[in-house]
Amino acid sequence: MTDFPILTAIIATPLIGAVVVTMLPSRRPEIIKAVGYGFTIATLGLACWLLADFSTKNIFFQFVENQPWLPGIGSRYIVGVDGISLFMVVATALLMPLSLLASQRYPSQRPKAFTAWFLLLEFSLLGIFLSLDLIMFFVFWEILLVPMYFLIQGWGHERRQYAALKFFLYTAVGSALMLACILVLGFLHQGATGVLTFDYRVLAAWAYHGLSLTTETVLFLGFMIAFAIKLPLVPFHTWLPDAHTEAPTAGSVVLAGVIIKMGAYGFLRFSFELFPHASVNLAPLLLTLGVIGILYGAVVAAMQKNLKRVIAYSSIAHMGFVIVGIFSLTVLGLDGAVFTMLSHPLTTGALFLVVGMLYERRHTYEISEYGGVWRSAPMLTAMFMLAMVAGIGLPGFSGFIGEFLSLVGTFVSRRPWAIAGAIGVIFAAVYMLWAFQRVFMGKPSAITLRMPDVSLREVIVVAPLLALSLFLGLYPKAALDRIEPSVKRTIVNVELKTGFHEKRPAGYSKTTLPKGVTASESIRLGLGGP
Template sequence: MPSAVIAAGATNGVGFPLLTCIVALPALGAAVLACLPRARGDLLKLVAVLFAVASGALSIWMLAEFDTAFDGFQFVSRHQWIESFGISWFLGVDGISLFLVVLSGVMFPIALVAASPKQDQKSFYAWMLLLMAGSMGAFVALDLLLFFVFFEIVLVPMYFLIGMWGYGNRVYAATKFFLFTMLGSALMLVGILALVILTSSNTGQGVTFDLVELAEAQGVGLVAARWIFVSFALAFAVKVPLFPVHTWLPDAHTEAPTAGSVILAAIMLKLGTYGFLRFGLYLFPEATHWFAPLFLTLGVVGIIYGAVVATMQRDLKRLVAYSSVAHLGFIVIGIFALNAQGLEGGVLQMVNHGLSTGALFILVGFIYERRHTREISELGGLQKSAPILAGVFTVVMLSSIGVPGLNGFVGEFLSLLGAFRGARWWGAVATLGVVLAAVYLLWAYQRVFHGSPEGENARLRDLSLREGLIMVPLVGLIVFIGVYPRPVLARIEPSVDALVAHVDAHVEDFEVEEIVFDPLPEGNDDAEHDEEGGED
């Protein structure tokens, strides 16, 4: 395996543990909130936003200092935690996780500003900050047990956010979410322990949960590796979620408060797709290749199923929830195409989906605050009463459809390109999902914003200054990435290329084209990279 894939170096000249601070600041903020009076709602929100912004600002600094020429882990922070069991505080970031950390640093402050909890604001903001700390930690953890701890931590805040501040059938939705994801996590813990035990005599350090050491270790037979991969894959499939273990998602999204839906869509679902990339391909390249046709099929089924069911929804928020099932299918087929284009598209689309779907949930929340309904049939003509809201919704909707010039197009195009190069028939079927996305989103837009407004719809107020400022960074990023994706892709490509080389080196007689039905000629990769964008 090329050592650069898992090289634990590159401090980037930063003189303090940057990643530790990014993770710790939100947790510290939650502790500060616990000491403040419950009645000071404005102060509680200000403190929560400040700590989230501080963590987000550090993630932006990390992005600025990131070395685009290095394909290994950067900003590494490593300290022994429970030395007798080989557990360490091991954090690092590469091109695959970089923008997920930055996305978290952007979306959490926005979600906090957009939030308006009606009760117990102190607990609400504290849970949001703990959720931010857990999400950040999961994206940068390079110790398997540490990753598992962060992976589990995020369940508790989201459970309470849905169950205490959600709508309608919130307790049922929160419980269903918790049980589904907890079951998957339990299976992953079994897999982690099995992997550590089987490799303990081959790591050079005895028992260790170190991703770097475990990726280099030998001693796990092919059959055992496949079974362990299944335990990881089930946990990640539930988190994505993939069809048919997706049924918790529409209920959770529908009943969650706006801030909860934003973070669930933008950040938490990415823990599943990120898990496949970071742990599936790194630790089990042979098993990933062997199971790739299955996950390509599940991804395509999710695209078509999510799109078809979305067209049947009459609740605007539930429609957006099912659209997430479809859009995450594109990420999955990009990952399991097992080539550079697909993986780049998958990583980029994780970020793009977080921006566009997060923005859609915020806009749906704005509409609900004004009309106290999400039923599409009870809305209509909002373009005349709220033209700015309609204009912003149009941009975000077109991004979600994948219109050229907006961010959604770039990620979907690369994912489909990877699918056509790696699994042509799956790619062809997945393309139908692009058409269906246009159908259900344009249908919903026409019903909500076109026509003559009547009753309360005619008196609907437009976006306020606060709401407009919330949407500015999201719309700006949607347009920027769509017009000029090269700065993002330039930071993703080295790590993706190293990961593809890692898979190639670890699969006996394996070539990426092995699962291709009719591969395109070799030698086109560089040209395609050049076409995707200019120089930085």
């Protein structure tokens, strides 16, 4: 490990890119595009470096940087990465250049503003996944709204204004409550210990014994609403189909690929460590919401007439699996959830990209307008099919591993929910295959027959995603080795803090910390101190 501040470099690169883009002349779109690629690929390169340098031995945060930022408020610039955030960073960095490449022809108008907002979006996403200070986390969480709002609003489809506003308001309400909870937590800590800090690790080591159960539950619920809206869990989900459908292709890819993972990430990172009692007590509630999401998402997806809406609702179902896996409160379930969070960007990203290619050719997402696409565009059909089977969990692709682990974990600890969730897997095949049939099979219309097949650029956009999904499906250990230490730490911490016992399959020994890590070290998340 070197002293190079790699995490800061990862966060700053897209920001610098955005600033550079705004200073370029808007008459030279080719330079703007090149700069956009340059900075997103540079970020991806840094993320790959991070992946290579990431140690599987350290269960705490790596590459931590800690600098004063807002002294008056007690907030510091603290970034760090562990197994839970590592792959979110990599997935973000991977999707960005591909989405930009996919948007090369469409949208054609105002490429400068588009690229600048897009880089700003990447900046905020990376900041979210790397922040270890709650105020800083909130700042990135909030700033994300701006580029996303303007991307949907400026480059979306017919009802973009409505969708952008709905997206903004839903998320803003959630984040407003989260801010209130963050501040309350920080100042309760100050009242109890005299130290004003929003360092997540310090608060996590204090909150489980410093808060009354009522306070903990209220704060948990405040955070939960923010995360549930982003995820989205079912009663809070109505912004998602609109936003996904109206956003430009690149926006949909990022929304489905990374933004909705922010909620799941929030639960994993913050809810468990900060509010362990409430997490354990309210797990049945979230499991139920997750199962409802799986079933509801699948049923509604099957009914959609718009291809993008099908995928949007399928995302709700997939996120249902994630939340079920998380609140199974087992190592297997959490592994599955984090794995799905890595796999879903690949498969859904690929699906949205292929659908975007269809749109570029026919300018519609209506399923009834299509039919028989395979005749004129066999390669496109093949790409969609691969992305689809990867997404619905065909063994051999990454989607399967994630869902399987989530369900196994849930089966061990909460059997009824696992059984209900498993039914959703069947539904997933129904809605996707049905949509596939109606769009790609059958007799083509005259216009469809004239549709060109994919270009090399389009293959380059989708191929890496599918290849990675296949690789992870065949060799999940590559990712799980890096995910599992942090997941185990999370579960052990919940056990240590609440006296809860993780349910394990018969014959499996209790989850333990690696040798040389004491319980108190684990509770303090590796932070030094008494």
